[in-house]
Every structure is written in structure tokens, then in C-alpha cells.
Amino acid sequence: xxxxxxxxxxxxxxxxxxxxxxxxxxxxxxxxxxxxxxxxxxxxxxxxxxxxxxxxxxxxxxxxxxxxxxxxxxxxxxxxxxxxxxxxxxxxxxxxxxxxxxxxxxxxxxxxxxxxxxxxxxxxxxxxxxxxxxxxxxxxxxxxxxxxxxxxxxxxxxxxxxxxxxxxxxxxxxxxxxxxxxxxxxxxxxxxxxxxxxxx
Amino acid sequence: xxxxxxxxxxxxxxxxxxxxxxxxxxxxxxxxxxxxxxxxxxxxxxxxxxxxxxxxxxxxxxxxxxxxxxxxxxxxxxxxxxxxxxxxxxxxxxxxxxxxxxxxxxxxxxxxxxxxxxxxxxxxxxxxxxxxxxxxxxxxxxxxxxxxxxxxxxxxxxxxxxxxxxxxxxxxxxxxxxxxxxxxxxxxxxxxxxxxxxxxxxxxxxxxxxxxxxxxxxxxxxxxxxxxxxxxxxxxxxxxxxxxxxxxxxxxxxxxxxxxxxxxxxxxxxxxxxxxxxxxxxxxxxxxxxxxxxxxxxxxxxxxxxxxxxxxxxxxxxxxxxxxxxxxxxxxxxxxxxxxxxxxxxxxxxxxxxxxxxxxxxxxx
Numbered sequence: 001x002x003x004x005x006x007x008x009x010x011x012x013x014x015x016x017x018x019x020x021x022x023x024x025x026x027x028x029x030x031x032x033x034x035x036x037x038x039x040x041x042x043x044x045x046x047x048x049x050x051x052x053x054x055x056x057x058x059x060x061x062x063x064x065x066x067x068x069x070x071x072x073x074x075x076x077x078x079x080x081x082x083x084x085x086x087x088x089x090x091x092x093x094x095x096x097x098x099x100x101x102x103x104x105x106x107x108x109x110x111x112x113x114x115x116x117x118x119x120x121x122x123x124x125x126x127x128x129x130x131x132x133x134x135x136x137x138x139x140x141x142x143x144x145x146x147x148x149x150x151x152x153x154x155x156x157x158x159x160x161x162x163x164x165x166x167x168x169x170x171x172x173x174x175x176x177x178x179x180x181x182x183x184x185x186x187x188x189x190x191x192x193x194x195x196x197x198x199x200x
Numbered sequence: 201x202x203x204x205x206x207x208x209x210x211x212x213x214x215x216x217x218x219x220x221x222x223x224x225x226x227x228x229x230x231x232x233x234x235x236x237x238x239x240x241x242x243x244x245x246x247x248x249x250x251x252x253x254x255x256x257x258x259x260x261x262x263x264x265x266x267x268x269x270x271x272x273x274x275x276x277x278x279x280x281x282x283x284x285x286x287x288x289x290x291x292x293x294x295x296x297x298x299x300x301x302x303x304x305x306x307x308x309x310x311x312x313x314x315x316x317x318x319x320x321x322x323x324x325x326x327x328x329x330x331x332x333x334x335x336x337x338x339x340x341x342x343x344x345x346x347x348x349x350x351x352x353x354x355x356x357x358x359x360x361x362x363x364x365x366x367x368x369x370x371x372x373x374x375x376x377x378x379x380x381x382x383x384x385x386x387x388x389x390x391x392x393x394x395x396x397x398x399x400x401x402x403x404x405x406x407x408x409x410x411x412x413x414x415x416x417x418x419x420x421x422x423x424x425x426x427x428x429x430x431x432x433x434x435x436x437x438x439x440x441x442x443x444x445x446x447x448x449x450x451x452x453x454x455x456x457x458x459x460x461x462x463x464x465x466x467x468x469x470x471x472x473x474x475x476x477x478x479x480x481x482x483x484x485x486x487x488x489x490x491x492x493x494x495x496x497x498x499x500x501x502x503x504x505x506x507x508x509x510x511x512x513x514x515x516x517x518x519x520x521x522x523x524x525x526x527x528x529x530x531x532x533x534x535x536x537x538x539x540x541x542x543x544x545x546x547x548x549x550x551x552x553x554x555x556x557x558x559x560x561x562x563x564x565x
Contacts, residue, residue, distance in 0.1 A: 119374070148358055151381070152378065156374060186347075
């Protein structure tokens, strides 16, 4: 597609490389920037330029930070006794949005998957063990995905943590909130049964 | 379940048609290449979304057509009618409808009407590699037991991961974890196969006897070096087996024990049927296995399967042919295709409807 300007064409093409953006959306974004007040695209350009320079990963937990400890690690009101292990930083965002958790996090950086060339030493396991030595953690919560790799990684961590005075838990599996039994698949129902809880 | 009628447009080489079927026996004749199998394929596809020739949806669209359309009514045991519709445009996505509602999960269809297809190639179930028999068992059990399906999916994934690890490093410290997980799911698969094979085997033996004529018995066994009658015992046995194979595994870089290496033994008259049986015996055994599978699935569904026999008579002797016809014709709605009209003695059936297929045109008699 020729937009009458090589620059515009290149911008549209560049935008289509972004996740979830097709040619139509890319065109809308590019034309919007062209017609909106110039400050809007200047500000966006400045942010994009600084993004990779300033944003890095927290040396303690692996979440996003602009240098030094991330906001969560630096927050003194957080519960030090709870540590939640997630695969990627994006999962911290999901859990934070839920507001259900006020402990601290540890980003593993993935799950064990030899098919993808990911082995235990490629994950942030050693830093996790060091944290458990140094921090007053009473409960380690594994919030890994429910697939074969997530479960295997959980098993691996459980083995590495054997012998520690630590409560090891993982997130419950089962019915979605507001979900009806009728529309749940068999595996989910089975898990929901296995994970049933006492009504107090 | 039985077919009442079928409307087909643009499907393979078939001329557009509307057919009404006999409740018991539908006999399709025509020389090779005229479209007999295409009609049988349409019947299977409409109720299951799959083709027994494993064709892609696109291949089903007629040569000079831009889409195909299939519609048919079926009646279940209670006489309740179900209306199926399947359509696909060339290069497009196929859409399946049941009683006017779009079917999004194919699994919902497969569970609804048991349809068993037996083609010339199916004798491979007896004669070919163990892989065919494992898939046969897995399909049968996964369709009737969601727990089995879950274990099977997990097992396959774990197996790939474990093999990848053996490939990359020949083992290593975290092989143990994959081994533990392999054993956990593998033991359940072995146990379920072994238990269900008893039921399936009895059924198959009954069909073989009814069809046989040689007075010999068909016996199905589960062949595995892994022993044990409980989950714990099977797990212990599989674990010991894997341990003894550890050196070979790191050498060959693959997992050498588990349900993916097991086999279903098919013995006829006390001998390994794969090696010692006659062509007729092998073919009868394969038919018996497929019918047993259909019965097994039907038991869960509480409805009778539809039986499709595509050119299976060629290698059966007169007696077996006759017995097979009597066996299926009475119990199920049957569609059978033969290239030669003299392949079938229609006296065997009280009543039937015959369809002649020539160059894609289907003429009811």
C-alpha cells in the first residue's frame, strides 16, 4: 500500500510488527498521530526512545524497575512472609490488578521445557534460594501455569526446597468465578472436585 | 442411530443428490473410481466432521465447485430426529450445524453418533506396526473416559519433553523429574488399557466367533513388560523398567519404556495372528475389532452405531461374507459398498435398498 509518503508507509509497516496490530489498525494509529496535536507524537517518541534505556528488571525479584529495587520490593508495607513465584513479569501485573495479594514476588523467567531449550539453570532458581535464605519467608506460593511444564517446574522447585521450614503452596485450580458447571470441561471439573474445600 | 436421508452438493465427484436410506441395509455398487467411497465419506463427515481418508476440508470440495454442502437427518434409538448440516467454501472454514445450532467443538459431535468405518486398509490394524493398535486403543478409551484423555495428552507432552532432554543432554539431573511425571501418567494409561482391553476383547471374540467359521478363538492381550494390577504396582514396575534401561536411554536418546512402546496382541487359535493367520482370518479379526470398538463406544452412548463397510468382501471367503452380512445387517444400519454386484448375495437380507454409482451419479434402485 502506498500512503503517498515513504515515511508514513514505513511507520505503518513498523506498527504492524507490534503484537495484535494488523494493517488496518496500524493505518489508524499512524493517521491519528499525523492529525493529532504534534505534542502527542513528540511525547510518544520521547517515551519510546527512553523505554529501553531506563526500564530494566529488579535485581531482587525480576519485575520491572527504573533502576534499583522495583516498587514492590521497595514497599515496606508488603508482607515479607509471603513470596509468590510467577513465570513472567506480566503475571505480576495480573496478580496486582486482582488486589488479592499483598506479599512479594519472584519472577522465574519461564518454566522448564527441554523442547524449547529451557533447563533449570536458565531460570532464576538460585536467586530464589538465596532470597529464601535471607528473607523471612514463611510461605512460598507457586503461581505457575497449569500445563505439563508448569507442573513439572513446580515439582522441581518442591524438590529443591525439600527440608526447608517453609509452607509450599500453589494456586487452586477449578471453576472460574461466575462459571457454571454445565459449561465446564471435564478436566476442569475433575480438578475442581480434587480441590474442593470445606464450608466453614 | 440411523440415517434417514442425505442431501449432498459439491462434495467430491458426487453429482448433487437427495437420497433416502433403508433403515437396515444400504448397498452401494459401482465400478472403482465412480464415487462409492465418496458417498461413504460424506455419510461419515456429516456426523463427525472427519474423513476416514484423513482428507482436508478443502479436498472435499468438488473439482469445479466453490463449496460443498451436506445435510441429513438421523434418528436415534427413541425415534427422535436430529438434523446435521456441514458446509465448507473452497479456502474457507467449515461450519457444522446440529438442529440449526453451530457446533463449535468437534468432540461434541463425535460423542453423539457412533459411526464405524471399515475400509480395505483397516486390515492394517492386525498386520501393521504396533502404533496402529495403540492409536486404536487410545481412541477408544479417550472417547469414553475423559480422565484417560487427560492422562494421554499429558503423557504425550511429557514424553516429548523427556525425549528432548535425552536428545540435548542424554539425561542429566532433572531427568528424574520428567521420569516421575512420565510414570505417574503412564501407569494410569497402562492400567486403563489393560482393564478395558478385557471388555473390548470379550466383545471382539464374540464378533469373531459369529463371523469365524474356523472354530478358532480370537484373544486380545495387552503386551507390555510393565506388570501390575494396581496403579502403584504398575508405577513401580514401570519405574524399575526405566531404571534398568537408563544406560540404553542415554545412548539412544529416547524413552524406551512406557505405554508408547506397548502393543495389543491379537492371537487367533492360540497363535500370534499378525504372523500366522490367513488373510481371511486377519480381515475377520480386524472387522471384529472395529465392531467391538463400535459396541464399546455405543455402550457409553446408549445408542447403536452406524456401520460402514467399504469394499471389505474381496478377501473374505463365502462363509465369512455371509456371516458378516447376517451379523451387521440385523443389528445396525449398515452401508456397504462393493465393486461387483455378485459380491453380495442379497438373499442374505430380508430387505435392502441398492444404490448404483456411476461417474458420481447415484441412482437408487
